[in-house]
Amino acid sequence: MTQPEDAPVPTRPGPAEVFAYAPAPESRAVVDLRSSYGLFVDGRFVDAVGGGSFKTVNPATEEVLAEVAEGTAEDVDLAVAAARRAQTRVWSRMPGRERAKYLFRIARILQERSRELAVLESLDNGKPIRESRDVDVPLAAQWFFYYAGWADKLEHAGFGAAPQPLGVAGQVIPWNFPLLMLSWKVAPALACGNTVVLKPAETTPLTALLFAEICRQADLPPGVVNIVTGAGETGRAVVAHPDVDKVAFTGSTEVGRQIARTVAGTRKRVTLELGGKAANIVFDDAPVDQAVEGVVNGIFFNQGHVCCAGSRLLVQESVAEDVLARLKRRMGTLRVGDPLDKNTDVGAINSATQLARIRELSEVGEAEGAERWSPSCTLPAHGYWFPPTVFTGVSQAHRIAREEIFGPVLSVLTFRTPAEAVEKANNTPYGLSAGIWSDKGSRILWVVDRLRAGVVWANTFNQFDPTSPFGGYQESGYGREGGRHGLEAYLR
Amino acid sequence: MTPPETGRLDVRKTYKLYVGGAFPRSESGRSYPVHDAKGRFLANAAHASRKDARDAVQAARKAFPGWSTRTPYNRGQVVYRVAEVLEGRRAQLAEEVQHGEGLSRRQAETAVDAAVDRLVWYAGWADKLAQVVGGxxxxxxxxxxxxxxxxxxxxxxxxxxxxxxxxxxxxxxxVVVTGNTAVVAASADRPLPAVTLAEVLATSDVPGGVVNLLTGSLADTAPTLASHMDVNAVDLTGLAGDPEEATRLEQLAAENLKRVLRPPDAEPDWTTGPGLDRMTRFLETKTVWHPVGV
Known part of the structure; x- marks a missing residue:
């Protein structure tokens, strides 16, 4: 077997060496950061009952951005009570067309304040401004716009003649797409007549709190959206609260399991969007440069902090050498650094904890015998950084081929036949996404049929749209978000 | 036993498990007596063990690739064929249902007829559901x-x-009309119609392993199935009225994020028309993207 690590790495200089880009930082002035933030309960910002707080930092600099209230079980209780009142007295009684108009308003304000949201997202999360500006925020607005339109059409959605809301939704979201995950959760819940208690991730609470302000600007009735910041304990209180009718969670498979155990025996409805270890399959007839672009986008988009990231590259043996060489050349042109710089491709790792996890698994990869490669790039002195990394000579038994790294680390495996590609792609307890690169339509559809994954991108990767259902098979969770399918999680 | 003075001695049926298309006894060698609604002995049924449950899962997994890739038209025909063969066994099943459930003959016949009709209803869904729930x-x-x-x-x-x-x-x-394969734990006290249904399935073009049927106490089979890492989903309907055990099994099922259909408080009236829920509950939605361009 030809091992791809033998491939010669072209030494053609990347643009960084040809000419240095002048820094092009987006201004922070558009963001009005407060030194401390309270919880958003019943339409007001309040201190946490216990008075506790935690710091949220800019992962690119380790600068403290703000103090954020740490919600306790009592705070969750108050938030759920507010959500219940708003649900029974106001939101569920309001005609769908009126709910729709609130959601349209929110969508518009998200668009109007998009610059501010994008800068804040990049500050708090570490993702490049190019992505928060062009992906996260526009999609978040689109999500509200899309579900706004459903609010007065639910009886035509195929869930019965008079579908009813579930009640109060407890929603717990991750740190990789803070505002976008909020919109995936809040928009369909509200459109269907539910009210929500949302817990943002502890490392990225700021855009959710700005969203709370947007709800006030939109004159959304108090209690319809409640935001309780905090860490795992706060999230557990939301999930376990007896007056929560529905739990929606995006995050790790391990926490997903705990949630599934917690809600066992209750009447709570649950949707879980969990981890993944997606295969990105490159066939020998694929347009190579396009495929390499897709592979790079698949794993280095958002620093690889993507549950559906194409973290396993399966490349057909006959083209492995060529694909690897081009991939490495392309990786050499990725700009790693200041998230607020408009030319940055790869930003900061979201937290010290996540950085430690990525480092640990990368070391395991080397210890298990895979060959590690990163382009030479200077990482900033402060903050949490990890260079784009590729492992070759990876076997299916290696931990870096089985476990979700959730960072900019790609594991490369090879295959000879389409059947072998499918078998390797499906050799995982996950099943969230997959990619196929080929010029042959019949082969693409043959592979699509056989992949056990909820989203399959053919000759593209990491595309998202509110009209398009998203969610996993097997241990990647259950339920779908997006499209008509996404309504089912919030109706009975 | 001496034969009666007149007539012949009837040949009694041995009620066995149905696993991978074959009719084995329980590997444990155990059986248990089945009684009618009035407590009279009807037959001995196989008492499935945990190992039998694991064997059944293995058979179901093996059958999955073939069954799930049959064309929907073909799956629809196979399920319709089950209805056809069941129709021919109405008398036998009516007798088993009558004694097991303590119904009148007429009530039992109505239940059997409804079962045949239900199969026909579901058979038709095989090649229609994708257009209703996909797009x-x-x-x-x-x-x-x-x-x-x-x-x-x-x-x-x-x-x-x-x-x-x-x-x-x-x-x-x-469960099966949409392409899943199944391991079924039959009613513990009334298992005989299930075994006869298995005989119907075995003679009606359902590939071996698509449906596997276990009889016996749920205490042995149900936790094994709920915790089995190669089972993707579990329907707890048979635990209606036993919320504690249902909770325990739902917790076991969480280990590999099985899709769980919780039991109702009490067994529902099966004569009312079903909706799509029991099909969609055990379906995944796959979304496929491809660029458009010249």
Whole structure:
């Protein structure tokens, strides 16, 4: 077997060496950061009952951005009570067309304040401004716009003649797409007549709190959206609260399991969007440069902090050498650094904890015998950084081929036949996404049929749209978000 | 026993398990007496062990690739064929249902007829459901994007304890018509119609392993199925009225994020028309994207 690590790495200089880009930082002035933030309960910002707080930092600099209230079980209780009142007295009684108009308003304000949201997202999360500006925020607005339109059409959605809301939704979201995950959760819940208690991730609470302000600007009735910041304990209180009718969670498979155990025996409805270890399959007839672009986008988009990231590259043996060489050349042109710089491709790792996890698994990869490669790039002195990394000579038994790294680390495996590609792609307890690169339509559809994954991108990767259902098979969770399918999680 | 003075001695049936298309006894060698509604002995049925449950899962997994990739038209015909063969066994099943459930002959016949009709209803869904629950997604970009339903995999079904045939068919048909394979734990006290249904399945073009049927106490089989790492979903309907055990099994099922259908408080009236829920519950939605361009 030809091992791809033998491939010669072209030494053609990347643009960084040809000419240095002048820094092009987006201004922070558009963001009005407060030194401390309270919880958003019943339409007001309040201190946490216990008075506790935690710091949220800019992962690119380790600068403290703000103090954020740490919600306790009592705070969750108050938030759920507010959500219940708003649900029974106001939101569920309001005609769908009126709910729709609130959601349209929110969508518009998200668009109007998009610059501010994008800068804040990049500050708090570490993702490049190019992505928060062009992906996260526009999609978040689109999500509200899309579900706004459903609010007065639910009886035509195929869930019965008079579908009813579930009640109060407890929603717990991750740190990789803070505002976008909020919109995936809040928009369909509200459109269907539910009210929500949302817990943002502890490392990225700021855009959710700005969203709370947007709800006030939109004159959304108090209690319809409640935001309780905090860490795992706060999230557990939301999930376990007896007056929560529905739990929606995006995050790790391990926490997903705990949630599934917690809600066992209750009447709570649950949707879980969990981890993944997606295969990105490159066939020998694929347009190579396009495929390499897709592979790079698949794993280095958002620093690889993507549950559906194409973290396993399966490349057909006959083209492995060529694909690897081009991939490495392309990786050499990725700009790693200041998230607020408009030319940055790869930003900061979201937290010290996540950085430690990525480092640990990368070391395991080397210890298990895979060959590690990163382009030479200077990482900033402060903050949490990890260079784009590729492992070759990876076997299916290696931990870096089985476990979700959730960072900019790609594991490369090879295959000879389409059947072998499918078998390797499906050799995982996950099943969230997959990619196929080929010029042959019949082969693409043959592979699509056989992949056990909820989203399959053919000759593209990491595309998202509110009209398009998203969610996993097997241990990647259950339920779908997006499209008509996404309504089912919030109706009975 | 001496034969009666007149007539012949009847040949009694041995009620066995149905696993991988064959009719084994329990590997444990155990059986248990089955009584009618008045407590009279009817037959000995196989008492499935945990090992039998694991064997059944293995058979179901093996059958999944073939069954799930049959054309929907073909799956629809196979399920319709089950209805045809069941129709021919109405008398035998009516007798088993009558004695097991303590119904009048007429009530038992009505239940059997409803079971046949239910199979016919579900058979027709095989090649229609994808258009009802799937479709294209009008995304904001140059992509062709569509979503299709796919079977979730191996589904463990705890069949209703009361309605031994109509209830069983009502939970089994929606699981397999969409391409899943099933391991069914039959009603513990009323298992005989399930075994006869297995004989119907074995003679009606259902590939071996697509449906596997276990009889015996749920205490042995149900936790094994709920915790089995190669089972994708579990239907707890048979635990209606036993919330504690249902909670325990749901917790076991969390280990590999099985899709769980919780039991109702009490066994439902199976004569009312079903909706799509029992099918969609055990389906995944796969979304596919492809760029559009020249």
């Amino acid at each position: 294209t997604n009008p995304v904001a970009g140059p992509y062709f994007t569509f979503s299709v339903p796919e079977p979730t995999g191996v589904v463990a079904v705890l069949a209703p304890q009361g309605s031994s045939l109509l209830g069983l068919v009502s939970v089994l048909a929606p």
